[in-house]
Amino acid sequence: xxxxxxxxxxxxxxxxxxxxxxxxxxxxxxxxxxxxxxxxxxxxxxxxxxxxxxxxxxxxxxxxxxxxxxxxxxxxxxxxxxxxxxxxxxxxxxxxxxxxxxxxxxxxxxxxxxxxxxxxxxxxxxxxxxxxxxxxxxxxxxxxxxxxxxxxxxxxxxxxxxxxxxxxxxxxxxxxxxxxxxxxxxxxxxxxxxxxxxxxxxxxxxxxxxxxxxxxxxxxxxxxxxxxxxxxxxxxxxxxxxxxxxxxxxxxxxxxxxxxxxxxxx
Numbered sequence: 001x002x003x004x005x006x007x008x009x010x011x012x013x014x015x016x017x018x019x020x021x022x023x024x025x026x027x028x029x030x031x032x033x034x035x036x037x038x039x040x041x042x043x044x045x046x047x048x049x050x051x052x053x054x055x056x057x058x059x060x061x062x063x064x065x066x067x068x069x070x071x072x073x074x075x076x077x078x079x080x081x082x083x084x085x086x087x088x089x090x091x092x093x094x095x096x097x098x099x100x101x102x103x104x105x106x107x108x109x110x111x112x113x114x115x116x117x118x119x120x121x122x123x124x125x126x127x128x129x130x131x132x133x134x135x136x137x138x139x140x141x142x143x144x145x146x147x148x149x150x151x152x153x154x155x156x157x158x159x160x161x162x163x164x165x166x167x168x169x170x171x172x173x174x175x176x177x178x179x180x181x182x183x184x185x186x187x188x189x190x191x192x193x194x195x196x197x198x199x200x201x202x203x204x205x206x207x208x209x210x211x212x213x214x215x216x217x218x219x220x221x222x223x224x225x226x227x228x229x230x231x232x233x234x235x236x237x238x239x240x241x242x243x244x245x246x247x248x249x250x251x252x253x254x255x256x257x258x259x260x261x262x263x264x265x266x
Contacts, residue, residue, distance in 0.1 A: 001026045001191065002160055007056035007067060009042055016042045017053070018215040024160075024208065027189045031202040033226075034212035035238060040195040044162045047193070048084050049075045060159060080109065083153025083161040087168050089145040091137045097124060098133040101152045109156070123155035124148070127181045143174030150181055154190075161185070163194040199242060203227055211235045 003023035009016050016039045024030050032040045045051040046067060047058060053067035060081055065074055091100045101120035105111040111119070124130060127147040137145050146166055153161045163182070167175045179201050186192065186205045196202065202209055202223060209226040211219045211234075219232045230236050 001028075001061060003057075003059045004043075004047060004067075005057045005059075007043065007046055008054045009039075009046055009051060010054055016215050017046070020056075020212075020215075020217060022193075022210060022217070022220075024191065024193070026159075026191055028207045029186050029192045029194065029205050030208045030210060031206040032193065032195045032210045032212060033197070033202065033238070034218075038212040039215045040212055041164050044084070044164050044193065044195060048079065048082055048162055050084075080156075081159040083156050083158040085146070085149050085153050085161060085163045085166050087165045089137070089142075089149050089169070091145055091148055093137050096134050096136055097129060097140065097148045097151075100137075100148055101155050104152055104156055119155045119157075120151070123151035126154060126184075127151045128177075141174060142170045143177045146170065146178050147181055150178070150185075154185070160191040160193060163192060163196070165195050165197070167196065167198060197242060199227070199239075211238065213238070 001024065005021050007017050007020040020039070020043055022030065022043075032043065034040050042051060046053040046056065049070065056067035058065045058067055058078075060078065063074075063078065063081070065078065070078070092103070095103065098117070098120050101123055102113075102116045105116035105119060106113060121130075121133065124133060127150050129144060129147055129151065132140060132144060137148070140148065146169075150166070166182070167178050170178065175198070179198060182192070182194070182201065183205055194201075194206075204223075206223050208220060209223050210217055211226060211230075211232075213234055219226065219230060219235045226235065227239065230239065
């Protein structure tokens with residue numbers, strides 16, 4: 001369904017992507033892991049033409065594009081088949097949750113307003129925000145804002161949704177609500193490419209896990225292959241470090257919960 005081949009991207013002398021190939025079928029969930037600066041986000045941005053790749057080919061359904069030469073018309077066609085969920089929500093502060101979700105339908109796709117409103121409400125219902133249609137971003141928690149961002153992508157009915165570290169800007173207490181929505185989308189057969197550090201999500205939901213470092217794919221395989229039996233030493237080092245960080249975050253969260261309980265007793 002979707003394949004990218006030979007993606008290369010440099011920023012000046014910094015070679016961020018050095019020839020990346022990946023593919024997925026309808027309903028697959030591909031999770032991309034890797035340290036900061038490994039090129040994970042740049043892959044997503046090149047696929048959706050938020051960055052123009054220096055080289056590479058993209059196939060999505062019956063579309064085939066040269067990533068370095070695609071016309072504005074081709075890019076518009078591609079974006080009608082993809083959704084993008086950003087790290088920082090990317091919501092318009094002066095628009096309600098419903099208006100934020102509707103905008104991509106009315107402005108970019110010329111969907112009639114009545115139909116756009118119906119689709120936007122259905123998408124917000126799907127992510128558990130049926131009571132927040134008229135709330136502005138400033139009235140929503142970070143997790144709720146990110147769920148609005150997911151609803152905006154879902155409302156487009158895309159072939160694939162690209163998630164760029166969707167929980168990285170959230171407090172630990174809010175991460176679960178966003179991951180639960182993503183897990184439900186995966187169960188419903190949504191095709192997704194997810195850049196994340198959430199190991200439990202990758203293990204539970206991914207059909208394929210890719211580990212990147214230094215602009216190349218170091219290792220890829222099923223969650224069981226990557227997490228239980230990684231072959232490359234660099235993969236083993238990364239997973240060990242992430243596991244230690246997760247354990248530290250869990251201890252901090254438990255300590256905060258104990259403080260809250262003690263305050264309630266007082």
